[in-house]
Amino acid sequence: xxxxxxxxxxxxxxxxxxxxxxxxxxxxxxxxxxxxxxxxxxxxxxxxxxxxxxxxxxxxxxxxxxxxxxxxxxxxxxxxxxxxxxxxxxxxxxxxxxxxxxxxxxxxxxxxxxxxxxxxxxxxxxxxxxxxxxxxxxxxxxxxxxxxxxxxxxxxxxxxxxxxxxxxxxxxxxxxxxxxxxxxxxxxxxxxxxxxxxxxxxxxxxxxxxxxxxxxxxxxxxxxxxxxxxxxxxxxxxxxxxxxxxxxxxxxxxxxxxxxxxxxxxxxxxxxxxxxxxxxxxxxxxxxxxxxxx
Numbered sequence: 077x078x079x080x081x082x083x084x085x086x087x088x089x090x091x092x093x094x095x096x097x098x099x100x101x102x103x104x105x106x107x108x109x110x111x112x113x114x115x116x117x118x119x120x121x122x123x124x125x126x127x128x129x130x131x132x133x134x135x136x137x138x139x140x141x142x143x144x145x146x147x148x149x150x151x152x153x154x155x156x157x158x159x160x161x162x163x164x165x166x167x168x169x170x171x172x173x174x175x176x177x178x179x180x181x182x183x184x185x186x187x188x189x190x191x192x193x194x195x196x197x198x199x200x201x202x203x204x205x206x207x208x209x210x211x212x213x214x215x216x217x218x219x220x221x222x223x224x225x226x227x228x229x230x231x232x233x234x235x236x237x238x239x240x241x242x243x244x245x246x247x248x249x250x251x252x253x254x255x256x257x258x259x260x261x262x263x264x265x266x267x268x269x270x271x272x273x274x275x276x277x278x279x280x281x282x283x284x285x286x287x288x289x290x291x292x293x294x295x296x297x298x299x300x301x302x303x304x305x306x307x308x309x310x311x312x313x314x315x316x317x318x319x320x321x322x323x324x325x326x327x328x329x330x331x332x333x334x335x336x337x338x339x340x341x342x343x344x345x346x347x348x349x350x351x352x353x354x355x356x357x358x359x360x361x362x363x364x365x366x367x368x369x370x
Contacts, residue, residue, distance in 0.1 A: 079166050082122035082134070084112045089131030090124070097153055100208045100338050100360045102295070102302035107273045111136070119148060119178015123170050125163050132158045135167040139178050141267060142247055142259035148180030148370065152187075168198065176370050183370055186340075186363040200366040205343040209357035213330035213337050216355055219323045220316055227283045228324050232276035234288060236269045237261075239281070242288040243268070246307030251345045268293075275301060278332055280325040282317050290317035292325050298332050303339035306348065318351045326355065 082090070087108050094103045112122060125133030137150035150171050154164050175183055186206050187195055222228060231239060240261055247256040259267075268274060274295045281291040292306040303325075308317045329337055339357065341349050342365070 077161075077163060078126045079123060079133075079163070079170065080126075081116075082112055082124040084109060086124045086126075086131055087112065089126075090134055093131055093134060093153055093155060097155075098361075100210055101151070102300050102336075102338050104273075104297045104300065106297060107295070110272065117178075119146075119175055119180060121174055123167050125154075125158075125167055127158070133163050133167050135171045137171045137175055137183075139175070139180055140184075140256070141263065142256045144257040145181045146179045147182050147184060148175035148178065149184045150175070152185065164194075172198070172370060180370055183368050185366050187366050189362070189364055192364050192366065195366050195368075198368055200368040202364045203367050204365045206340050206363050206365050207343060207349070207359055208338065208340045208361045208363070209352055209359045210336060210338045211326070211355065211357045213326040213334050216323055216326035216330065219327060220320050222282075222320065223315065223317075225284055226289070226317075226320075228320070229281055229283060230277050230328065231279040231281050231291065231293065234281050234283070236265060238288050239269065239291065239293075240264055242281075242291055242307065242309065243293075243305070245309055246291075246305060249310060250305070250307065251342050271295075274304075278325060278329050278334070280321040280328065282321050284312070290321050292318075292321045294325065294329075294337075296334075298334055300336040300338070301329055301334055303337065306351075313347075318348065319354060322351060322355055 090108060091105055094101060119139040121137060123135045124131055132155045134153045135150055137148060140147045140149055152167055172183060192202060244258050278301060279293045281288045289312040290308040293304050294301040295304050296302050306318055306322055326337060339352060
């Protein structure tokens with residue numbers, strides 16, 4: 077058994093494991109290839125566990141951008157037949173060490189309910205649940221009527237500073253355990269606007285008086301997409317704008333040939349769960365949200 081930093085040659089094995097175990101986590105070949113090709117940076121990376129060259133375990137980790145104090149997050153996967161051999165322990169301990177080296181004070185993971193007791197050995201405690209859901213974009217309902225004065229545009233057509241300003245508000249007001257302050261603009265520009273992992277042409281904004289009042293941002297490719305963030309500015313909530321931008325984005329995705337759209341919501345995020353149910357998303361799985369001090 078070998079545990080080491082993941083390399084570009086591990087992509088095929090990692091993709092097969094993700095698709096077999098958690099197909100609702102949208103991990104595209106392009107995004108994974110780019111991740112593994114990036115130079116190492118403190119608090120960000122990926123470990124692979126291999127048995128005679130085959131990927132049997134995986135841990136991807138990073139620092140939550142804009143969190144204060146700095147929080148880390150990780151996703152750990154093990155093939156079922158390799159569980160109980162201490163491999164997950166080695167992956168988790170190596171991941172924790174790297175997150176601490178990057179300045180993280182806590183680690184967050186979304187975990188299968190059956191692993192909660194195992195994770196408790198390291199001090200993980202459940203704070204809430206997260207629900208995964210998916211839809212074929214072609215099944216989305218018609219786009220609701222656009223209110224007077226509101227204009228729908230793909231995110232690629234807005235000014236990046238407009239989206240940054242709206243995203244700062246969205247990050248500060250979204251439900252979750254991490255306390256998000258302002259992510260520096262240059263870092264946001266590199267990690268969001270200029271990132272090839274995002275599909276700005278299949279993401280949507282609602283503009284009113286030349287300001288973004290609601291938006292939905294997706295990552296993925298033209299096969300599968302993940303709804304990373306949907307937000308309405310506080311003063312415009314309760315007007316159906318989240319339904320509007322998400323429905324429009326799903327129709328754009330269907331036209332582009334996307335056959336799977338996925339998202340996740342915390343169990344307390346009742347308004348967004350209601351939006352996704354109205355859109356026709358089907359719930360796929362529920363994971364426990366676990367936090368531990370580092």
